[in-house]
Amino acid sequence: MMKWTPKALLLIGAYVFAFALAGCGSEGHDHHDHGPDHDDEISAGCHHIESGSVMTLSADSDDAQQVSIHARYEMELRADPDTNEAFEGTVVYQSPGGLHYLLFTEAVSATVTDADGNVVQPSQTNTNGPIVGCDGANSLVIIPLPTGEYRIDIQTSMISKVEFTVHRAGDSHDHHDH
Numbered sequence: 001m002m003k004w005t006p007k008a009l010l011l012i013g014a015y016v017f018a019f020a021l022a023g024c025g026s027e028g029h030d031h032h033d034h035g036p037d038h039d040d041e042i043s044a045g046c047h048h049i050e051s052g053s054v055m056t057l058s059a060d061s062d063d064a065q066q067v068s069i070h071a072r073y074e075m076e077l078r079a080d081p082d083t084n085e086a087f088e089g090t091v092v093y094q095s096p097g098g099l100h101y102l103l104f105t106e107a108v109s110a111t112v113t114d115a116d117g118n119v120v121q122p123s124q125t126n127t128n129g130p131i132v133g134c135d136g137a138n139s140l141v142i143i144p145l146p147t148g149e150y151r152i153d154i155q156t157s158m159i160s161k162v163e164f165t166v167h168r169a170g171d172s173h174d175h176h177d178h
Helices: 006-025 038-050
Strands: 054-058 065-067 072-076 087-095 099-104 109-114 124-126 139-144 148-156 161-168
Touching: 038 099, 038 161, 054 065, 072 087, 087 161, 099 109, 109 139, 148 161
Parallel strands: 054 072, 065 087
Antiparallel strands: 072 161, 087 148, 099 139, 099 161, 109 148, 124 139
C-alpha cells in the first residue's frame, strides 16, 4: 500500500488547481456558468429599448397580451380605476427559465406573479433611473424566473405609455438582425 506524503499531496493539489484554472481561462470555454455580468446583460437588453421596431400593445384588451424576449414593446396603459393619477397594464410572459432583466423607459412599478398568483421577488430593482449602462431606461427589474407562465403588472404614476423589453441572461444573438 502506497503512503501519501504531504509533499506528494501538495504536488497533486497544485496540478489539479493548475488544470482547473487553465480550463476556466481557455478560449471557447463554456462548460459552466460563472454567473451573469449585470453590466453586460443590461447593455444587451438595452439594445432592444434603444433600437429596432416597436410592437404596440394596449392594456385595454380584455386578455393580457403575450410578450417574449428580444423585442421592444410600447404599451398604452389604461387609467387605474381607483385613481385618475395612475396608469396600469398587464402582459403575460412564458419564461424559458433563467435570470431576466426587465427594462422600462419610464419610472414604473412592476410586479411579477406566477401562474398561481404568487408574487415572485426580484433580486434587484431600480426605479430611480436612468439605469447605468442604459441611458434609454429609467426602471430595471432583475428577477429569476423558472420555466413557466408569468404575469407582469406595470404601473406608472403620470405616464400613460411605456416602452419595455425582457432580456434573459446568457442569451446571445446577433443584434444586427433586429
